Amino acid sequence: MSCETASRNATPPTPAIRPGAESLVARDIAAQIGAGQWHWPGGGKGSAPALGIDPRIPALVPGFDAPFFQAGLAGYSDGAMRIIARRHGCPFCVTEALLDRTLLAGGRGFDKADLGELRDNVPGGAEDNPLACQIMGSEPAEMAASAIKAIEQRTRTDKAYRMMAYRDGPPAATALRLPGGEQLGRFDPTEGLEEAGADTDNWSCSVEEAGDADTSIDPDPTSSTSSLRLSVSSSLSFQVLDVNLACPVKKIEKKSRGGHWLTDPRGAIAILEAVREAVPAHIPCAVKLRRSFDDTPEMVDNFHAIFEACYKIGYAWTTVHARTVEQKYVGPSRWDFLRDLRAKNPDKLILGSGDVWTVDDIFLMIAYAGMTGVSVARGCIGNPWIFRQAREMMAGKPPSQPTIPEQRAVLAEHFRLSLACTRRFRQPEQATAMMMRKFAIRFAAHHPKSDEVRRKFISVSSTAQWRAVLDEHYADAVG
Numbered sequence: 001m002s003c004e005t006a007s008r009n010a011t012p013p014t015p016a017i018r019p020g021a022e023s024l025v026a027r028d029i030a031a032q033i034g035a036g037q038w039h040w041p042g043g044g045k046g047s048a049p050a051l052g053i054d055p056r057i058p059a060l061v062p063g064f065d066a067p068f069f070q071a072g073l074a075g076y077s078d079g080a081m082r083i084i085a086r087r088h089g090c091p092f093c094v095t096e097a098l099l100d101r102t103l104l105a106g107g108r109g110f111d112k113a114d115l116g117e118l119r120d121n122v123p124g125g126a127e128d129n130p131l132a133c134q135i136m137g138s139e140p141a142e143m144a145a146s147a148i149k150a151i152e153q154r155t156r157t158d159k160a161y162r163m164m165a166y167r168d169g170p171p172a173a174t175a176l177r178l179p180g181g182e183q184l185g186r187f188d189p190t191e192g193l194e195e196a197g198a199d200t201d202n203w204s205c206s207v208e209e210a211g212d213a214d215t216s217i218d219p220d221p222t223s224s225t226s227s228l229r230l231s232v233s234s235s236l237s238f239q240v241l242d243v244n245l246a247c248p249v250k251k252i253e254k255k256s257r258g259g260h261w262l263t264d265p266r267g268a269i270a271i272l273e274a275v276r277e278a279v280p281a282h283i284p285c286a287v288k289l290r291r292s293f294d295d296t297p298e299m300v301d302n303f304h305a306i307f308e309a310c311y312k313i314g315y316a317w318t319t320v321h322a323r324t325v326e327q328k329y330v331g332p333s334r335w336d337f338l339r340d341l342r343a344k345n346p347d348k349l350i351l352g353s354g355d356v357w358t359v360d361d362i363f364l365m366i367a368y369a370g371m372t373g374v375s376v377a378r379g380c381i382g383n384p385w386i387f388r389q390a391r392e393m394m395a396g397k398p399p400s401q402p403t404i405p406e407q408r409a410v411l412a413e414h415f416r417l418s419l420a421c422t423r424r425f426r427q428p429e430q431a432t433a434m435m436m437r438k439f440a441i442r443f444a445a446h447h448p449k450s451d452e453v454r455r456k457f458i459s460v461s462s463t464a465q466w467r468a469v470l471d472e473h474y475a476d477a478v479g
């Protein structure tokens with residue numbers, strides 16, 4: 001996984017620091033938003049027809065029609081999780097952070113090194129829209145080239161993208177590592193450049209003939225009746241390019257990336273400029289930030305310098321996670337910081353992240369901190385119903401809890417979609433079962449016998465065993 005480890009999912013919820021929020025009533029805020037009566041900072045009061053979101057957001061990203069979205073969640077937010085979220089009302093999703101070098105090292109078919117991750121993050125068919133691709137890296141030119149590759153979905157040759165990244169001469173071959181340090185293989189930027197008489201001064205690129213290959217699959221090989229098909233077509237792309245300046249995983253080989261850029265505003269800004277310049281103007285770029293690297297005044301100043309630069313360079317919005325990089329995922333996020341940030345920046349599109357555990361938190365963050373929108377992260381793992389509840393509250397209705405039949409249907413469908421994502425693995429069923437265990441721990445929380453159900457899910461390693469748990473504990477459902 002690119003950014004985080006699964007263990008962080010276990011971090012218990014902490015209430016955010018939000019003094020004075022007690023007087024806010026989530027239900028009322030949601031209903032006002034849904035009726036188009038909310039005053040969006042800098043965005044005007046609704047519009048005709050009434051919108052439940054700052055009108056600047058759907059103008060940038062058609063379809064992003066509600067003020068919340070599914071965050072990038074490394075190890076979770078693959079096509080399967082995204083599609084389940086969307087079917088429950090989530091209007092927009094972000095992929096997990098992809099390392100620029102992993103993208104550039106993709107080679108033919110993205111099939112080298114640890115590229116299961118890339119497969120998980122390609123747009124998952126017509127239903128998986130609109131979608132942001134999030135990238136993370138250390139060198140401006142590599143980030144720019146990988147941003148283009150992501151947006152273009154490899155309409156040029158791999159060689160062409162590497163030539164963009166290394167026009168001033170390729171660096172020496174290095175180890176290709178995950179942020180935690182695990183080595184996936186070697187990354188040799190010169191590989192393939194000698195083919196077809198490559199000229200590193202020549203930026204013209206040929207179109208890859210296989211670029212439009214349709215990779216539709218039947219995600220449930222065990223079911224003869226499954227009509228579900230997940231189509232991954234290169235004609236679909238990302239609608240937004242998101243730069244990660246937030247990931248807390250430690251530096252690799254002394255190079256900054258993710259949140260470590262918050263210690264180096266000049267370096268961060270060089271990356272932001274290179275990416276914005278490279279990505280076609282009609283594709284909005286956005287940035288994910290932490291509120292600072294740590295709580296020293298110098299680092300807080302760094303945050304503000306980078307934050308200001310984002311908008312000057314032309315980034316559409318920032319998503320600010322209201323914890324420091326040093327905090328990782330532990331301890332409270334500071335919604336009061338987000339509120340101050342909004343007060344100083346009344347017109348900017350700012351999305352908030354941190355301690356959004358329940359549907360009420362979505363609307364409380366909007367009202368308390370004046371956020372344009374809210375990133376739902378750990379609060380939606382095993383809980384896609386948070387999006388349905390948010391839509392219900394915006395329609396002035398009470399949020400509904402998932403019934404047992406609804407839970408069963410989602411558990412079965414998420415497993416089927418997850419199999420689609422692991423289809424090229426040597427043992428797709430086992431890989432899916434491993435993946436789904438992480439979700440099931442959270443899904444089980446909705447069941448009246450949550451401890452027992454959780455224990456059962458943890459030992460599952462096949463489709464048949466998954467179904468057996470559903471039959472035993474979610475039996476009063478059809479499906």
Ligand SMILES: Cc1cc2nc3c(=O)[nH]c(=O)nc-3n(C[C@H](O)[C@H](O)[C@H](O)COP(=O)(O)O)c2cc1C
Binds near residue numbers: 329333
């Ligand atoms: C397991 C895990 C993986 C994450 N992966 C990413 C990621 O790839 N990209 C990203 O921008 N944020 C990532 N985050 C951060 C979340 O998007 C979010 O900002 C953070 O969890 C704070 O929100 P929460 O307290 O409501 O969970 C990750 C968080 C967790 C727990």
